[in-house]
Amino acid sequence: MEILITGGAGFLGARLARQLLRRNTLSGPDGAQQTISRIRLLDVVPASGFNDPRIEVVTGDIADPALIARCLTPATQSVFHLAAVVSGQAEADFDLGMRINLDATRHLLERCRANGNRPRVVLTSSVAVFGGEMPPRVLDSTSVTPQSSYGTQKAIGELLVNDFSRKGFIDGRALRMPTVSVRPGAPNKAASSFASGIIREPLNGLQAICPVAPETPMWLVSPRMAISHLIHGHDIDGAGLAFTRTLNVPGLSITVKDMVDALENVAGRKTVDRIQWQPDPAIMRIVNSWPGDFLTARAEQLGFQSELGFADIIRAYIDDELGGAIKA
């Protein structure tokens, strides 16, 4: 089977590709596991670090329908649509967010429709679809009132995935992912970038800025579990999704203070002292509009796994990204 991963050079996309190469199978149209023959990694920058004949790296603008037509053919049975302009950037550049998060998503779905093979499509949505007045724990039935352009564009993507699925054009799933922490690499323009930075930078011996208050509640998922959710979300039977293809997936509800306390437990006081608390009103406004706790009953019934504790997530980051060693 042939798979397309958009945002395939990104952290989650590349990690997903590596996990798929290891598994070597994914659900086909009839639900049976099929052998993976090809994974196309589409991104604005070339995906690197792969040395596997099943990987095909494609570089270009996801909002270019001609490029999509080249990457997404009637032989493409599965699409993981991860490419997006992140929250802070979509807020700063409205047109860019609309072009990548809305127009490109729609073109991609239209290409699936034109191909006529009803591929499985996994869209990564976000907790940013929620905002405003919310219950203390967000339920599967909680309504969507995004307070950012990113959240709006993701909510529209969910609606499109649902309607294209209902019409039989695709077999879609929209997974509302918690904030991923701990991400490796450099900070990005996501308002949530600090949620990895305040753990990653200190563990790498660097100073980090925390732009939100210690009591800020966060809804997190580890990189390992995020990949697990994406693959499970792909493999479940679409018929079981009934009246909505959109799912809140399991995560971990934790305050920023509890994150820092877990870091101190794992890595000690000296590491934690590298965090500087510098409130940033623009980031706080976006982050505080997101919910910090969910009851993900529907996803759990569908077999999505529960997240570990945050200390375990930090240890997994140290294992996966630092080779087990902390910079003192």
Place this chain on the structure above:
Amino acid sequence: MEILITGGAGFLGARLARQLLRRNTLSGPDGAQQTISRIRLLDVVPASGFNDPRIEVVTGDIADPALIARCLTPATQSVFHLAAVVSGQAEADFDLGMRINLDATRHLLERCRANGNRPRVVLTSSVAVFGGEMPPRVLDSTSVTPQSSYGTQKAIGELLVNDFSRKGFIDGRALRMPTVSVRPGAPNKAASSFASGIIREPLNGLQAICPVAPETPMWLVSPRMAISHLIHGHDIDGAGLAFTRTLNVPGLSITVKDMVDALENVAGRKTVDRIQWQPDPAIMRIVNSWPGDFLTARAEQLGFQSELGFADIIRAYIDDELGGAIKA
């Protein structure tokens, strides 16, 4: 002040225009009532029956950005966006629905943004945004899971109106209108067309087909109240809408059987006998996916009026459209 009404040749659009001409004022940017100098009626067919220098009739394709640019200028302070492809037609012709209900709406909002005058925009949304698993009464907090392309496109329109408002590009309001009954004129391709037809046709001495079961619950609004809601929705202070610009407006919860009983009370047995009960699975599937009852607490707090009983609505139809006389 200058006003644009899209769908201005349609039943609601033309009726809204006549009511605005009678009022001669509408809220300006500062909330004070301003005198209406011009009402542009844009539609695919020319609006007719007006003889007033304030009315300007424009005919063309609402999905044509050049036409929108001509109708919607920096002098246009208020937009009532009523033009839409109806539910049955959007289901039958997916591309047409996307083009008119989504693309044209977005172009219109982008034109408002480009004009830079932050006009008030009233979008008519619909109960069709709801579907699937719902509480017995839909609340202001009930989540949106449309089961039709029309409902999907309206839900996307709501999200766009909200984000364009949050960004300060427009001062928008998205009103989820109940099914309007009793509409005058001919049946249309809306799945809800029967909700007027089973009253209108018998009162005009004609046979009518009812394609749904008698126990089907409907959420209705009269033409008079629909116009009242549109104007009130325009005139309320946008600052009071807080975290969402989308409102479920008051209506009447009633079964089809109760509608027919009210018709018999008003017009007699002979009139009711003109209704033929012929279930249509395609129409039933769409109509049964819509909620039949709402608790519209938020709209009531914002001063939207409550709907009358259905017998009074039938009598208003007889007064407004039949000159007070029923065809025996």
